[in-house]
Amino acid sequence: MTDRDDPLIDSLLDELFQQKSPPDLTARILAKLPSQNGASHPAPISAPIYDAALQATAPVAEADVTESGVTRSELARRRTVWARRRQLAASVGMSITLLALVAFGAWVIRSNQLEQERLANEQKANPAATVEPVKVATNDKPLEPIEPAPPKTQVADNSPAPAVAPSMPKIDAPPQVAANNNPQPNKSPRPQIIAEPIPSLAKTDAQVVTEINDALAAGWKESGVKPTDEATPEEWCRRVYLRLLGRIPTVDEIKHFASQRGRDRNEKLVDEILYGEAHRAELSQYWGSRLANTLIGRAVGMNDDSDVDRTAFEKYLGESLVSGKSYDSLTRELLTASGSNKPGSADYNPAVNFLGALLDQDATLATAKTCQVFLGRQAQCSQCHNHPWDAFDQRQYWQLNAFFRQSHSVKGKDSLQVVDKDYAPPGDKPDQGFVYFERNNGVVDVAYPQFPGEQPIPPSGRVSEVNRRDYLAEYVTHSDMFAEATVNRMWQHFFGVGFTPLVDDMGTHNPPSHPELLKELSGDFAASGFDLKRLMRWMALTDAFQLSSQTSNDQIADQPYAGKPLFAHYYTRQMEAEQLYQSLEMVAQSRRTPALIADPAARHQWLGQFAREMGDDEGSVEHALDGSYAQSLEMMNGRLMENATRLDSGVLKSVINSNMSPSEKIDHLFLAALARKPNARERKSISQILTARKDEMPAALQDVWWALLNSNEFLLDH
The missing domain is CATH 1.10.3130 (serine acetyltransferase, domain 1)
Structure with a gap:
């Protein structure tokens, strides 16, 4: 039976799938019901009218009248009517039940069609969907780490491999050059993200600082919090030296600052530290150490037997900062670095110490660290399952991981090298460079390189055709998450607490305390050309950074460690290990102008014990x-x-x-x-x-x- 044969089904489907109100089909239903003698029932008549009609057509005999005043013939007719009504009710009930079963079947069929359409669309958008999942045999024994056999690839006739979409990076730049200006062999041209250029920052530094002050002051007013008084000049001077140079100031430096007069003495000190030649070496050493801590941790490279050359890596990072290299450029260098970390080698590149320390067998450490440092998101739990608190689901994690599968860390006798090679899944060719991952239900799925929210890049695993890390570096540095993560981490450095309690776990589950300020400041940072020293200057000159660390009863609502910081006073915290080391080294110096550049080996030995x-x-x-x-x-x-x-x-x-x-x-x-x-x-x-x-x-x-x-x-x- 088709919809045209029976309007009942058509009406019911309209109601289910098009949210239409059905017409009153009572008459049609009754017309379709068979009578006892095989004839169709007439159109339904209401009971009073039907009884009146029977009375009008039946002759009445006096002997037929019962004690109740109703003739026997009329009573028989009424019994007939009641019987027909009972039969009618039973027939209608059966029809409704039948219709419900038909509707349920239609709903199941339609649901399957919609699911197939969704999967087809997913296959077109994501080539991973074209690979048939492989069920891994599971029993009572735990799963052993095995290399799954490559499944048969089933590609729809109209589902070609992913190509470069209009919004994707285009390949139009010259080949990448390493830090030592030696061209890297076998590398494809660097892609460029087609995106709206970020306009240069039209605001002055003073305007940015004023906007920060106004945003924080509005929060104080809304929460009924009164900020503390300003710190003394000596306290503020000590604070600035610790945050910018990683040590306490000398007595002469304190006295010189305190003796200055004028509203701009704070600006002069900050500019002297950030841009003056007198502190250039100190600034490089401290921030090289801090950036290395963020990128590879405090312990990596501290021992002599480590493959990571921490001293060279810290020097490279520090010089990048003091020379004014933009943070997005530094990030691209770190994510795309190839070569050796051995000084004097033909392909020497100190930037490889970052990924060289993280490229394990499946590049899971590199994936997690990239998300934490450059995107401010946790992703490691999504390696095994869809974690409710992580920013990326399991498929997105392995899509990010696929960007690193061409890259390998090669450890030599006294060196570390990062090289790029063609990548192919086990038993397959590099033309389709997907990676396997196992879902919780024991099904092995695949993922192609794709940045969250963007289209897949070309699937080839051949380095000469597509260098995946080049694509990843462009996507990371063009993401809104990149600027926000950097601003949030730097804010934590200056104020003790970031806009989120954990600076590497941003997301909807961990909303920022000042979302508008974070967004505005991140936009200003990007518009400044990702200038880290300028970002430091803004924060060091804010009113909040000049407040005393003393608290009062008026600041109960200011709860920094409960996720509700208002920055109404300076949050006291312990010195970092590097700050403590530099400060003790400084007060131990015998010269009037101390040589504050500590020996890297001695510093690493002391810090490494903790x-x-x-x-x-x-x-x-x-x-x-x-x-x-x-x-x-x-x-x-x-x-x-x-x-x-x-x-x-x-x-x-x-x-x-x-x-x-x-x-x-x-x-x-x-x-x-x-x-x-x-x-x-x-x-x-x-x-x-x-x-x-x-x-x-x-x-x-x-x-x-x-x-x-x-x-x-x-x-x-x-």
Whole structure:
């Protein structure tokens, strides 16, 4: 029976799939029902009219009248009518049941058709859908890591392999050149994203800073929070040196800043550190170390037997920053680097230390670290399943992972090399370079390289045709996630807390505390040409960065560690390991203008004792510089503390040999360690100690100095 044969089915399908209200088909239904003698029933008549008609046509005999006043013939007719009504009701009920079954079957058929259409569309948009999944045999025993046999590929007649879409990168640039200007062999031309160019930033730095101040002030007003007073000039000076150079300032630097007059003294100090030649080497060393920590962790490359040349990598990163290299350019270099990390080799390229440390067998560490650092998203859990909190699902994870499958880390005797080779899945050719991944239900699926939200790139695994990492680098640096992740991480560095509690786990599950400000500031950062030093300048000159770390009862709503930061005061935190090392090295220097560039080997040896690689899927590092026994012992009795508190070195030597009064000497030591003078209680207690030990003044000053360097206040950035 077709829809044209029976309008009932047609009407029902209209109601199910087109949301149309069905017409009243009661008459048609009754007309279709057979009568007892095979004839069709007449059109239905309401009961009162039907009874009246029977009475009008039936002759009445007096003998036929029953006790109730109804004739026997009429009673018989009424029984006939009631019987027909019961038969009619039963027939209608059966018809409705039949129609419901027909409708359910039609719904099932239509659902299957829609699912097939969806899969067909997915196959056209994603070539991975054209490969037949392979069911992995599972029993009560756990799955063993096996290399699945390549499944038969079934490609629809009208489903060609993915090609470059109009919105995809185009290949029109010259071949990529490595950091040492040696062309890389067997590399395809670098793709370029076809996207609207980002206009240059039309705002001045002062306008950007004002917008930040206004946004934070609006949050204070809305939450009924009153910000604290400004920090003292000495406190702010110490804070700036720690955040920009990774060490506390010298007493001379503090006094020089505090003696300055004028509203622009803060700007002058920030510009002197960021752009002046006097601090160029320090700036390079500190930020090279910080960027390396973010990219490969604190522990990698700290030991002599490591394949990673951490010293060269930190130098490369630091020089990139101080020279003004844009952050998107630096990111592209890191993601596309090939060559050797051995100095003097023909293909030497220090940038390979990044991926060289992360390209394990399946490049899972490289995938997770790229998402965390450059996109601010967690992805490692999606390696095995669709994680509800991760930004990318399982297929998207392996689509990102596929970008790294042409790249390999080759470890030599004393070097590390990253090379690109043609990639093909096991048993297949490089023409279709998909990767296998296993779903929770034991089905092996495939994924082609595709950046989230973008079209697939050409599927070829041949490096000469498509260099996948070149595509990935362009997509990453053109993504909105890239600028937001960088701004969020830098904000955390300056203020102790990012716009999100975890800067590498952004997403809908972890909304930012100031979404409008984050979006605006990210746009300004991109428009500045991804200028990291300019981004630092904006944050260091904000009103929030100048606030005192003291709190008040008016700031109950300011809860930074509960995901509700308002930045109404400066959030106190412990020094980083690098900051502590540089600060102790600085106060141990004997020269008036100390040589603050520490020996990299000695620095790595000291820092390495507090860091340990965890060996997990995230490549995480355990850090023991958090009040542990190891830290306490090192601070009280370690080499650094011994050098800093010797009578013949550094700050202590200059104070002991000076012509200052005992009170002035105490002021100098407090200023050097804590960027403040002692309060009345402290001054009284120390004066009593010095008076009691006036015959051994150097030793008494040494004890005071040791106590200051081991105090909680010295260890804090406040």
